[in-house]
Amino acid sequence: MRPLRSMVNFIMIATLLAAIGTVARADSVQYLQSADNPTTEDFVRESMPPGFSVEATELEGPVFADSRSRTLYRWHLQSLRNGDTGDRRDGASACNGHIYRESSGLMSPYPAGLLLPELDKRLSCADVWPPVIATANSVPVGKWTIIKRENSSRQWAYDGYPLYTSILDRQRGDVFGGTRRREKSDAPAVREPVGPSPNIPPGFRVNTVASGRLLVGHEGYSIYFRDGDDSDRSNCDQACTRNWEPVLAPETAQAQGEWSIFERSPGIKQWAFRKKPLYTHTADQKFGSLVGSDVPGWHNVYTQRAPIPPEAFTVQDTRSGHVLADARGMTIYIYNCGDDALDQLACDHPDTTQVYRFAICGGGDPARCLRTWPPVLAPKDAKSESRSWSVMDIDPKTGHRAVPGQTDALRVWAFRDRPVYNFAGDRKPGDIAGDAWGEFYGNRNGFKAFWLRDDFRNNDE
Amino acid sequence: MKRDLTVKIGRSVIGPRVLLVAAMSIAICGAGGAAAKDAAAGGLKDRTIGYVLTNKYWAIHQTPGAKTECPMGFNDGPREQFKLLFPDNGEKRTLLKTQLARESEVWFPTTSKEPYPFYEVTGGISIGMNLDGKVDDNDFTSPDGVEGIDNQLYRAIGCIANYRGPDGTLYHFTNKYYQQHNYNRVLIELTGVDSLTSDSDVTVTTYRGLDGLLADATGSDFMPGGSQRVDMRWGEEFIQKFNGKIVDGIVTTEAADLVLPQTAAFQDTTIQTIRGLRFQLKLTPDGAEGLMAGYTDVGGFYYQLNAAWSTHLQSYGQLSSPSLYRALHRLADGYPDPETGANTAISSALDVKFTQVFILHPSQEVAAKVRRQSNVALVQ
Numbered sequence: 001m002r003p004l005r006s007m008v009n010f011i012m013i014a015t016l017l018a019a020i021g022t023v024a025r026a027d028s029v030q031y032l033q034s035a036d037n038p039t040t041e042d043f044v045r046e047s048m049p050p051g052f053s054v055e056a057t058e059l060e061g062p063v064f065a066d067s068r069s070r071t072l073y074r075w076h077l078q079s080l081r082n083g084d085t086g087d088r089r090d091g092a093s094a095c096n097g098h099i100y101r102e103s104s105g106l107m108s109p110y111p112a113g114l115l116l117p118e119l120d121k122r123l124s125c126a127d128v129w130p131p132v133i134a135t136a137n138s139v140p141v142g143k144w145t146i147i148k149r150e151n152s153s154r155q156w157a158y159d160g161y162p163l164y165t166s167i168l169d170r171q172r173g174d175v176f177g178g179t180r181r182r183e184k185s186d187a188p189a190v191r192e193p194v195g196p197s198p199n200i201p202p203g204f205r206v207n208t209v210a211s212g213r214l215l216v217g218h219e220g221y222s223i224y225f226r227d228g229d230d231s232d233r234s235n236c237d238q239a240c241t242r243n244w245e246p247v248l249a250p251e252t253a254q255a256q257g258e259w260s261i262f263e264r265s266p267g268i269k270q271w272a273f274r275k276k277p278l279y280t281h282t283a284d285q286k287f288g289s290l291v292g293s294d295v296p297g298w299h300n301v302y303t304q305r306a307p308i309p310p311e312a313f314t315v316q317d318t319r320s321g322h323v324l325a326d327a328r329g330m331t332i333y334i335y336n337c338g339d340d341a342l343d344q345l346a347c348d349h350p351d352t353t354q355v356y357r358f359a360i361c362g363g364g365d366p367a368r369c370l371r372t373w374p375p376v377l378a379p380k381d382a383k384s385e386s387r388s389w390s391v392m393d394i395d396p397k398t399g400h401r402a403v404p405g406q407t408d409a410l411r412v413w414a415f416r417d418r419p420v421y422n423f424a425g426d427r428k429p430g431d432i433a434g435d436a437w438g439e440f441y442g443n444r445n446g447f448k449a450f451w452l453r454d455d456f457r458n459n460d461e
Numbered sequence: 462m463k464r465d466l467t468v469k470i471g472r473s474v475i476g477p478r479v480l481l482v483a484a485m486s487i488a489i490c491g492a493g494g495a496a497a498k499d500a501a502a503g504g505l506k507d508r509t510i511g512y513v514l515t516n517k518y519w520a521i522h523q524t525p526g527a528k529t530e531c532p533m534g535f536n537d538g539p540r541e542q543f544k545l546l547f548p549d550n551g552e553k554r555t556l557l558k559t560q561l562a563r564e565s566e567v568w569f570p571t572t573s574k575e576p577y578p579f580y581e582v583t584g585g586i587s588i589g590m591n592l593d594g595k596v597d598d599n600d601f602t603s604p605d606g607v608e609g610i611d612n613q614l615y616r617a618i619g620c621i622a623n624y625r626g627p628d629g630t631l632y633h634f635t636n637k638y639y640q641q642h643n644y645n646r647v648l649i650e651l652t653g654v655d656s657l658t659s660d661s662d663v664t665v666t667t668y669r670g671l672d673g674l675l676a677d678a679t680g681s682d683f684m685p686g687g688s689q690r691v692d693m694r695w696g697e698e699f700i701q702k703f704n705g706k707i708v709d710g711i712v713t714t715e716a717a718d719l720v721l722p723q724t725a726a727f728q729d730t731t732i733q734t735i736r737g738l739r740f741q742l743k744l745t746p747d748g749a750e751g752l753m754a755g756y757t758d759v760g761g762f763y764y765q766l767n768a769a770w771s772t773h774l775q776s777y778g779q780l781s782s783p784s785l786y787r788a789l790h791r792l793a794d795g796y797p798d799p800e801t802g803a804n805t806a807i808s809s810a811l812d813v814k815f816t817q818v819f820i821l822h823p824s825q826e827v828a829a830k831v832r833r834q835s836n837v838a839l840v841q
Binding site for chain 1: 539559561565566728730732764768769771772773
């Protein structure tokens with residue numbers, strides 16, 4: 001009897017694994033949004049000074065933009081290992097025209113006072129993050145205030161934080177300067193785009209994750225909807241509610257925009273978003289979980305999903321969740337870098353110094369870098385359907401953008417305007433042998449796998 | 462701003478839903494449920510008993526003041542080596558030739574001659590097991606007199622303060638994070654068990670579990686009788702079967718390769734691969750305690766160390782990973798590379814402690830979800 005039961009268990013497990021594998025690969029775009037999908041996140045309208053606008057972005061939802069449609073960013077005070085840097089709320093701007101020459105020592109164990117690389121090309125914080133200047137006639141509106149800079153010019157601030165644009169952004173809706181995703185441990189003091197509040201009722205939040213703008217409840221647990229529900233009726237019965245808890249609306253709640261309320265049973269109201277009744281998954285153990293979407297017919301709720309990656313890219317199973325992978329199934333990695341000057345300038349872009357990357361991807365040797373961390377090559381005729389994914393030509397010797405017509409240039413895929421990489425140590429699809437490679441787990445000068453889903457964290461890395 | 466809903470109990474940090482599960486288990490016990498009866502009977506049901514790993518340390522034999530094993534003291538770490546290389550003499554140095562050169566060395570280490578003093582363990586006593594069945598000059602003798610103990614990892618790391626208990630940062634935090642993060646949840650299931658004191662043929666199967674540990678009121682110990690769902694979604698590489706036997710209440714197994722999940726502060730998703738690993742555990746109805754010993758993959762050990770512990774954290778306990786890399790390769794004593802002949806693994810042992818749990822395989826998962834839901838309603 002026992003051997004038979006063991007065999008039945010084995011077959012069940014094998015079947016489950018086979019089914020899971022099929023889902024992971026066959027439905028590889030489940031997280032993302034095609035380029036022709038017009039869904040964007042609604043936001044709360046508020047008074048703005050003349051010239052400013054709200055722009056839709058692919059990765060960060062709606063953001064504020066200046067009169068030239070450039071995304072606005074803030075640099076809030078952040079704690080590093082040995083001190084803080086950034087702008088204090090309601091304080092002055094710490095991002096000025098000074099060109100820092102030495103490391104600050106904010107990140108131990110290395111001492112302060114080390115001469116920074118390529119000083120002849122180094123820019124000031126204000127060069128890289130031009131402050132949003134208010135004219136002499138500008139007047140504060142609502143959360144929009146004006147602060148005085150060191151040079152007596154006037155700078156716009158929002159919610160108490162000085163505003164900047166990024167020299168990396170070139171078009172309306174670009175957010176290449178920073179992200180609202182959760183700050184990673186020991187990462188540089190980064191800038192984040194500033195935008196209006198999402199138009200959601202109290203009790204909900206929207207988190208920026210790799211797969212898009214994920215709707216969660218006030219505690220942080222993911223919100224789901226199911227196929228087969230009507231806009232004004234839930235078909236999740238008593239047995240169903242053991243695993244799926246309806247998101248109830250308070251008696252005083254009001255429908256607004258894409259949000260509606262229906263009476264689930266006499267006196268019991270349930271929220272619906274875009275005509276889909278909402279639930280939480282009782283088995284979710286982590287905030288921002290995507291686990292419930294494994295159940296057929298159930299889906300996480302996004303206000304908008306991230307754009308689909310280049311054609312032929314795949315999604316692979318790992319020991320922890322799903323990673324984005326190239327056409328061969330090999331894991332895609334993102335390079336992160338911020339220097340240790342007081343202004344914490346980024347060094348993760350091909351237009352910035354490549355000294356940090358070469359040190360960590362090849363021991364200082366660009367050729368070794370190419371062997372160990374090769375950029376993901378794009379076909380000659382490759383095109384991207386989105387702004388977030390692009391094709392760029394890279395000089396293999398310098399790591400910078402190639403000059404036009406350069407014959408040995410590498411045509412590579414880029415995400416957020418930065419090349420993406422494979423790791424030579426990965427042997428087969430789903431390997432993540434290079435994840436967390438580099439200083440401070442790959443968060444400060446190193447590589448992280450392109451995680452779409454991680455069931456053991458909060459999907460926000 | 463995210464709200465942290467975790468509750469700190471002693472050394473254990475437990476999420477709200479895990480607390481609910483804990484409360485559920487207490488409720489079941491109070492109600493005299495099936496789990497409580499099984500626990501009273503020692504957790505052995507259908508000739509099967511499960512345990513969850515709660516404590517795991519590299520086995521390091523420590524004498525008072527480390528006088529026997531580290532007579533020259535402890536090794537230098539990144540800060541000390543940096544000062545030796547770059548003395549504070551007013552010279553202006555570049556970040557490229559100092560910090561970045563050092564970090565390059567972390568990620569591209571070499572087996573060249575060690576340029577700094579490096580103290581290996583001396584003395585002849587070590588915790589561990591005789592992995593190769595031989596007694597030779599490099600072997601240790603166990604504290605209770607067993608000869609031929611293979612534990613060259615101890616020789617490499619025994620004089621690095623970071624690895625020594627109870628204050629070494631890695632010693633303390635590796636175990637703390639093992640308890641804290643479900644990614645690290647290691648289960649063993651003994652099947653075909655007629656008796657916990659004597660059985661000539663049992664099977665030990667490892668899995669990754671999905672659930673938090675059931676901490677007691679101190680937060681530092683864990684209660685038997687909890688449940689753990691098996692991770693069949695992502696945890697396939699952690700499943701391994703070992704043939705074993707139980708003699709005088711101690712289960713010993715034959716050798717097999719094992720992959721252990723091993724994340725630290727959870728910036729990484731790393732593993733520890735141990736070749737030819739075997740278990741030697743004293744079994745009780747409530748738990749199991751003893752050794753897991755085998756040949757740790759050197760490359761994997763080194764990568765895991767650096768992906769999980771930044772140079773900053775390694776500095777807390779004077780751990781220079783490039784120096785340790787050289788020591789690991791010098792002392793590696795197993796699994797030679799077929800092409801180069803160089804050993805790729807190093808003999809090692811883990812001090813481990815398990816607590817009894819009921820292991821829920823996927824076919825029982827639905828039932829577990831139902832119980833959790835009932836508990837949610839009860840608590841509300």
